[in-house]
Amino acid sequence: QSALTQPASVSGSPGQSITISCTGSSSDVGGYNYVSWYQQHPGKAPKLMIYDVSNRPSGVSNRFSGSKSGNTASLTISGLQAEDDGDYYCTSKTSSASYVFGTGTKVTVL
């Protein structure tokens, strides 16, 4: 199972909106509404930001939103803040009931 494809880096100024894409295939992203997104800061465990494509866990800012179209899922961060700086990963369930992570995206707040 190949990793899902994410852009290596995305940047934006405070207050702006950015979108991170996560591209897979019909065997993973396109076949299931089981995409989740994680934020990771250096030396820390990942933090769940979005699950089941577009659901936000309790306590996660509503500035984070998720969507999916075909084989590509997206995470949008609106009103970018300095604390949003970090690495972001998507993951999807696959046809073999396994999971696969994305390649990861480094978000830089300028």
Added chain:
Amino acid sequence: QVQLVQSGTEVKKPGASVKVSCKASGYTFTDYNIHWVRQAPGQGLEWMGWISPNSGATNYAQKSQGWVTMTRDTSISTVYMEVNSLNSDDTAVYYCARGVSSGYPDWGQGTLVTVSS
């Protein structure tokens, strides 16, 4: 509150095996699968597999099959992951995480496994 507490740092020689534990508390242990994820230094996240604490059923990533074994002990709410035939590429932080629907809302603190001669 939900807690996943992992065993401590390990240093192993090439060819050896390592067994990492993950003790769960704060929820009904048998209600949620536990997933294992690893992260090599400076690299991304890699899904390794999951285990059902209820039935003991497992699902391994293709890369993990025949090389990784996940088990559980329901009497102490603990899951284990054993990795065999270690080499330097297996140097990584290994995380356990509780699976809820498609997400992992709770993670262990991570266990650093270093493989070095």
